[in-house]
Amino acid sequence: MAAAAVTLVDDLVDEILLRLPPFDPASLLRAALVCKSWRHVLSDACFRRRLREFHRGPPLLGLLCNLSDHAASFVPTTMSPFRGRRFVLSPASNPRPPRRPIGWLAIDTRHGRVLLHTDPHGTVQRGFIM
Amino acid sequence: MEVDKGKGEAEETRKVAEADRDTVTLKSSDGKLFEVSKEAAARLSTVLAGMIAGGSIDDNGTDLKQIGSEALENVVDYCNKHANSIPSAALISSSISFNTAPFKEPEEWERKFVDRLSHDALFDLVEAANFLGMERLLDVTCHKISEMMKGKSPDQIREVFNIKNDYTKEELEEIRQELAWAFYDD
Structure with a gap:
């Protein structure tokens, strides 16, 4: 053009x-x-x-679902290079990632925040995260 | 005296006839005249509605010095097409404020109407719609222009919109690295 x-x-x-x-x-x-x-x-x-x-509210960027026993996955629904891929949630701030990634399970959501719980079968670092 | 009285009556009759006219004449910046239905003009343009209500419509052609003849022709064409496509009752119930109104997808005829326009004609029309306070036409033209950005990189968007890049290379690189996921071409 x-x-x-x-x-x-x-x-x-x-x-x-x-x-x-x-x-x-x-x-x-x-x-x-x-x-x-x-x-x-x-x-x-x-x-x-x-x-x-x-646009009648913010767009739906993706879905968070517990696809396995070990971790919640974020599945993007918008147009992006990541479309069609899934992301397993794991702590981003961990400076030394463990050999087996720590998974987080989504427990609940409120007002755009998600309550996550560490993989109940994991051996390290148990707890909740918001 | 008799003649004067006759003239007065004729003047009165002419004024009544003008008030009864169902079209208004608009004059473009380059002096071309266009007729548009008074009802459609008043309904679709807040500025023309104000002029009609305030009696500042000139029957020899209301000057619209900011609008060229091509854009004004498109405005008039849009008014006429709009008047024919939607029943008045439906329009009255849908008269909602522009600033808070959620977006309504252009209808098929509106899409065709803007699709046939050249780039320059579209840009002139969006400015005319803005100047005349034509909410729906502004909606449809702005939507079309936003579609022109679809899938384009910042460089390509600048080219389409004739915009000068005022970022430094370093600033751009920093943002790009931070937001790499947003760029298809990376």
């Missing part, structure tokens, strides 16, 4: 970015890298509030 002869008026930029597809959240990040003023629009709290209202 040919480059635009005219540039967009500033107050139309947020109207356009507001309409980026909610099933492709990465498109917001790519837009933020276009120029600083776009990043400014996208990171504004008012814009984020409008975005949620406009």
